[in-house]
Amino acid sequence: MDIWGQIISYAYQYFDNAAFLALSAIGLILIYGMMGVINMAHGELMMIGAYTATFAYYAGVPVPIAIIFAGIVTGVVGVIIERLIVRHFYNQLLSSLVVTWGLSLIFTQGMLMIFGPSAKNMPTPFGSFSVGEFSFGIYRMVLFAVALLLIVGLWALFRFSSFGTKAQAAIENPTMAQALGIDTRRIYTLTFGLGSAMGGIAGAMFAMTAAVSPFFGQAYTPLAFITVVIAGGANVIAGLVYAVAYLAGIQTLTVNVFNQYIGYISIMAAAFVALLVMPTGISGFVERRRVRAMQR
Amino acid sequence: MKHLNIASLKSGYGSVRIINDFSMTVDRGEIVAVIGRNGVGKTTLMKTIIGNIRTSGGTIEFMSRDITPLSPPVRARLGIGYVPQGRGIFSKLTVEGNLMLGMGVGNSREANLDRAFEFFPVLKKRLSQAAGSMSGGEQQQLAIARILVGAPQIMLLDEPSEGIQPNIVQEIGSTIRRLRREENLTIIIVEQNLNLIQAVADRCIVMDRGAAVATLKPSDLDDPEVSQRYLAIG
Numbered sequence: 001m002d003i004w005g006q007i008i009s010y011a012y013q014y015f016d017n018a019a020f021l022a023l024s025a026i027g028l029i030l031i032y033g034m035m036g037v038i039n040m041a042h043g044e045l046m047m048i049g050a051y052t053a054t055f056a057y058y059a060g061v062p063v064p065i066a067i068i069f070a071g072i073v074t075g076v077v078g079v080i081i082e083r084l085i086v087r088h089f090y091n092q093l094l095s096s097l098v099v100t101w102g103l104s105l106i107f108t109q110g111m112l113m114i115f116g117p118s119a120k121n122m123p124t125p126f127g128s129f130s131v132g133e134f135s136f137g138i139y140r141m142v143l144f145a146v147a148l149l150l151i152v153g154l155w156a157l158f159r160f161s162s163f164g165t166k167a168q169a170a171i172e173n174p175t176m177a178q179a180l181g182i183d184t185r186r187i188y189t190l191t192f193g194l195g196s197a198m199g200g201i202a203g204a205m206f207a208m209t210a211a212v213s214p215f216f217g218q219a220y221t222p223l224a225f226i227t228v229v230i231a232g233g234a235n236v237i238a239g240l241v242y243a244v245a246y247l248a249g250i251q252t253l254t255v256n257v258f259n260q261y262i263g264y265i266s267i268m269a270a271a272f273v274a275l276l277v278m279p280t281g282i283s284g285f286v287e288r289r290r291v292r293a294m295q296r
Numbered sequence: 297m298k299h300l301n302i303a304s305l306k307s308g309y310g311s312v313r314i315i316n317d318f319s320m321t322v323d324r325g326e327i328v329a330v331i332g333r334n335g336v337g338k339t340t341l342m343k344t345i346i347g348n349i350r351t352s353g354g355t356i357e358f359m360s361r362d363i364t365p366l367s368p369p370v371r372a373r374l375g376i377g378y379v380p381q382g383r384g385i386f387s388k389l390t391v392e393g394n395l396m397l398g399m400g401v402g403n404s405r406e407a408n409l410d411r412a413f414e415f416f417p418v419l420k421k422r423l424s425q426a427a428g429s430m431s432g433g434e435q436q437q438l439a440i441a442r443i444l445v446g447a448p449q450i451m452l453l454d455e456p457s458e459g460i461q462p463n464i465v466q467e468i469g470s471t472i473r474r475l476r477r478e479e480n481l482t483i484i485i486v487e488q489n490l491n492l493i494q495a496v497a498d499r500c501i502v503m504d505r506g507a508a509v510a511t512l513k514p515s516d517l518d519d520p521e522v523s524q525r526y527l528a529i530g
Contacts, residue, residue, distance in 0.1 A: 165393045166400065169386050175348045176384040181372035181400050181446065 005132030010252060012136050015144045018248035022147035023205060024224035025231070025240060027198035030154065032228050033236035034171055034191045036091040040100040041081070042199050042224060043217025044107035049074045049200030050207035050216050051111070057122050063208075070204035071197040078196020082189050090188065104217070111214035119212040143205055150198060155237045167191060223247075226271045232281015239283030246274070246282070299324040299359065299482045300345075300450060306353035307344040308506075313352070314340040316506035322450075327476055327483045329493045329514070331526050332503035338486040339381050341503070342454045345484070346378040347371045359449065377443030381454040381486075385435045387428025391419055394427050398442035412441040415471055433464035440471070450482040451475070457489040469495040488527055490517055502526050 028042045039045075049070040056066035081103060089096035126138035158164035169177040170184045177184050203216070210219065227247060231239030250270040255263035278285035300322040308314040314337040322328050330338050343349040345356060347368035355364045363371055372378070386394055395409065413420040416437040422430065427438060436456055443451055453472070457465045469492050475481045487493045493500060494514045502510040510526075517523045 162396060162400075165389060165396055168389055168393070169397050172386050172388060173384060175368075176380065176386070177397070178368040179346045179348060179372055179378040179380070179384070180397050180442070181369045182397065183369045 002132050005134040008131050008136070009134045010256065012140070013255065014248055014252045016140045017251045018244050019140065019144035019147045020220075021223055021227045021247055022151065022240065022244045023143060023202035024220040025227035025244070026147070026150050026154065027195035027200075027202065028224050029228045029231055029233075029236050029240050030198065031192055031195040033233040033239070034167065034195075035188055036093060036233065037086060037089060037096040037100070038093065038225070038228065039086070039195070040097055040221070041104040041107060042100075042195075043219075043221035044104045045074050045078060045196045045199040045217075046203030046206065046220055047107065047111065047212075047214065047216040048077055049203030050212045051115070051119060052200065053204030053207050054119050054122050054212050058120060063122075063125060067201055067204040071201040074200020074203070075193045075197030078199075079189055079193040081196075082192035086192060087185070087188070104221075108214045108217070115214070117213060121211055122208045124208050139208065143209075146201075146205060150201070151237060151241065154198075158237070163187075163190070223267065226267060230271050230274050230281055232278070232284040234280065234287040235283040238286065239281055242282040242286070246270070298322070298357075299326070300484075301357040302345070302354070303357075304354035305341075305344060305351065305356065307340065307349050307351050309340075309349070314506050315344055317354070318503070318507050319354075320501050320508050322482055322484060324482055325476055325480045327472065327485065327496050327498050329497035329500045330484060330486045330503055331488075331493065331500050331512075333526070336503045337506040338503055339454055340506075342378065342380070342452050342484070342486060345452055346376060372446070375447070375449030377446060377448030377451045379436075379439045379443055379451065379453045379456065381458065383432075383435045383439040385427045385430075385438055387426065389427055390424050391427050391430070391438060392423040394438055394442050395419070395423075395445055398445040400446070408445045408447050412444040415444065415474070416441045432459045433461060433467075436460055436464070436468060440468075444475075444479075448481065450484070453483060453485040453487075455486055455488065457487060457492050465489060465492055466495075468492070472496045490523055490527060493517065500526075 024046070027045070028039060031037055031039050052070040052073045053066045056069050057063060061069065085099060085103065086096065089099050124137065124139050126142065128135050128137045130136065158168060166177065166182050167187050169180070169182060170187045174184050206220070210216070227240070227243045230247065231243035233239070247267055247270060251263045251267055254266040274282065298321050302318060302320050305315050305318040306313060318341060320328070330341065332338055340349060344351055347366065351364050355362055357363065358371070358374060358376065363374065386397070395412070399408070418434060419438060419441055422434070427435065430438065440456070456468050460468070472483060472485070473496055476483060485496065494517060497514045500512040500514060500517070501508050502512060512522070512526070517526070
């Protein structure tokens with residue numbers, strides 16, 4: 001029985017780590033893959049999602065609706081900052097980094113001024129189950145399921161909707177897309193809003209596992225950033241899945257062999273190695289192999 | 297009626313002016329070939345008409361409306377269809393996906409799709425194929441079909457013969473004539489291929505250093521001296 005408990009414990013940790021990375025990174029990589037902008041304020045959008053969900057929850061809104069509401073509010077905030085600021089920095093990686101970093105400072109300090117250093121915490125729902133001497137929180141598995149749902153949803157949106165077709169056209173050749181009557185600016189705005197909304201949903205989900213404060217986002221930004229860089233922008237969804245599977249594996253392994261701290265450092269090391277071998281990220285690497293195979 | 301009226305047009309890349317005082321008028325249903333040696337600004341002219349390159353002077357009037365300040369998507373929705381050099385196919389999308397994009401201009405109905413398949417039946421069998429995996433000739437057909445599904449008023453064709461087998465070029469030539477005959481489509485075609493020009497054009501505008509310098513009848517190009525002077529050769 002203990003063996004089973006151990007195996008389930010490893011699997012549980014793997015899925016927990018994967019959910020953490022995937023939820024933190026999904027909105028960020030969507031925006032990076034489409035517009036070549038790494039949104040340094042993504043963590044702060046997650047923070048806004050967390051606050052929104054917390055306020056809604058204590059106002060008596062049921063948890064699932066509070067989460068969706070957080071997504072909507074954050075999406076609208078995303079649309080506004082895209083229209084006002086980010087729009088002018090597309091495909092300028094460095095400038096966009098600086099500008100969105102500035103935004104993240106404004107959001108953090110602004111929240112600190114308005115709401116103070118901490119907010120009420122939301123309780124973690126669902127309780128836990130145990131196998132042998134191991135005990136597992138059910139909510140962590142819900143996080144994984146939501147991460148999976150968002151990934152599949154994003155894939156379906158790109159694969160089947162007319163918005164997805166237009167968005168793919170706008171990535172591949174924006175000038176041609178415009179010449180066909182597609183308003184690429186509108187596509188970019190909607191995409192930025194969608195990426196922000198996904199960050200907001202992730203923030204709302206994490207609000208039930210962590211303390212909500214103006215600095216909430218800083219716990220997620222570094223790992224989300226690493227996941228996106230390793231995934232690469234060539235194929236957003238596949239890249240995200242590869243990067244999450246890889247990093248969660250490394251993290252689970254090193255945390256169990258060593259400790260939490262080494263686990264965190266080993267993700268950085270794993271990212272470093274991956275980028276040495278695949279400078280354009282995993283998706284860029286796979287894409288090139290595929291093109292080469294097609295040409296043969 | 298003047299369908300397209302370009303007056304003293306100026307445009308270019310940054311401070312480099314490519315189109316310099318270009319003027320021409322095109323009637324509805326006319327097929328005009330723009331010819332000239334490499335680098336005289338033919339492709340830049342096409343990009344300026346669709347709006348991908350901004351105009352720095354002069355005006356473009358389309359159906360008696362000044363479209364100079366309008367963005368490319370708005371121009372496309374007014375009925376200007378652009379088939380660029382190199383075809384501009386979205387290679388990762390399917391044939392169907394590419395056609396759907398062409399239908400986004402607003403005048404589009406399913407009937408237009410059927411009409412496009414009448415002109416290019418091969419596409420109907422390839423709907424779910426990745427567009428990038430088709431041959432050059434098929435991609436050219438897709439690029440034209442993608443415009444047709446939007447029911448344009450005018451079509452800009454930039455070197456449709458480039459990199460395509462001679463028998464397919466002939467086919468494209470007869471399609472272009474049929475499009476004018478059956479759809480009363482106005483067509484501006486940039487071409488280097490003498491046979492194609494002579495097969496389709498009503499008249500040829502000769503470009504040099506960004507301006508229209510002469511108008512020729514297609515038969516004038518029979519004279520080797522004339523065609524040597526105005527086409528890419530040399």
